[in-house]
Amino acid sequence: MAYAITHYFPGGTKEQYEASIAAVHPAGGKSLPKGQLFHVAGPSAGGWSIVAVHESKKSWEQFRDDILMPQMKTGIKGGFTSPPQETTFEVHNLQK
Template sequence: MAVIIVFEIPGATQAQYEEVTNKMAGGRGGVKSRSDWPVPGLISHCAGPTPGGWHVTDVWESKEAFQRFAEKLAPLMREAGMPDAEPKIYEAFNVVTS
């Protein structure tokens, strides 16, 4: 079952996000397509600034797919100096992609 992952990261910056996504994509300038993710299973991704930090919402094919991704993401976030953030995970009822 698809899951919705929501990160609210107080104090995080666009520069930190760009550093993480660049490393995630192997130094190719960030994530531009689902194939740039280091593990399969991503359905959609969006990210942007909030008044006090950074927000990310992903949809993953399953909680297990997201957990495989999280194992790769956590060290990159630490390297970029991003604050710790615990994602909220919700089961998706409906996912429309196009």
């Protein structure tokens, strides 16, 4: 079952997003990681929001544990400086 993740970075900026996505997505942020079906991001009230859909919760956890969190823990030059507020859910309806 598809699995969705929303991240909100209070005070986050486009520049921080660009640096972060380049560090954690293949091809310098130009393509999706294995198992990710969908990715959108943009400014939101007081910060920056990201929505991703993975093919499964397992796919998300593998990306999070093997790529995203290790990069964020060591620090991404010019990237987000604090962890996001996260919401996750199993996707009931995914239209393409």
